[in-house]
Amino acid sequence: MIYLSNAFSLQMSGGNTTSTEPVGVEEVRRECVTHTRPSYNDEGGSALTAKSIVGHADIAKIISGLLNCTVPVNRQSVCMEFGDVLYVGQYVGPRLPEGCTTIPEGAKIEWYKVLCGETPAKGKENLAAAILRQQDDQKRKWNILGIAPERASEFLQNEDSAFCGFGDEKGRDAIAKELGVSRKILDMLL
Secondary structure (H helix, E strand, C coil): CEEEECCCCHHHHCCCCEEEEEECHHHHHHHHEEEECCCCCCCCEEEECCEECECCHHHHHHHHHHHCCCCCECCCCCCCCCCCEEEEEEEECCCCCCCCCCCCCCCEEEEEEEEECCCHHHHHHHHHHHHHHHHHHHHHHHHHHCCCHHHHHHHHHHHHHHHHHCCCCHHHHHHHHHHCCCHHHHHHHC
């Protein structure tokens, strides 16, 4: 879901992780507004495709002018879900005079994109899965070399000793020969 708002509250993240980045009004127009071509019975125009959760009437009027489409006022609380995007047009400046439809002098709208990511628990599950995959990859490497994974640290100590003892890398050449693999394969696996 794509939302358009004038503010972002931490409770909107719904316990998920979020990332925020500044964006330009052009991106907001591109992602939140659709432009229709004129047909024989209308003039065409622009329509908001994002769900408005703009809660301030005067800010909604100002944003409408900036996006060239009607942005309805909608004081609704939302709880973002994974993959949702929230575009925030944050007013920065002096208090708005009531009924204002344009940005007063010395004020501006700063635009931000808030991306909703995974819940921290889901992120930990994904991290755990990635670690297990990495461990499986290491086991496959040792199997290719014909070394039991539980002997890997002993092998690496010996390999380091052999390598460090010979500046011309004869240590690794000897290990590759002993294992029956090419030096290129040994170097790739280590």
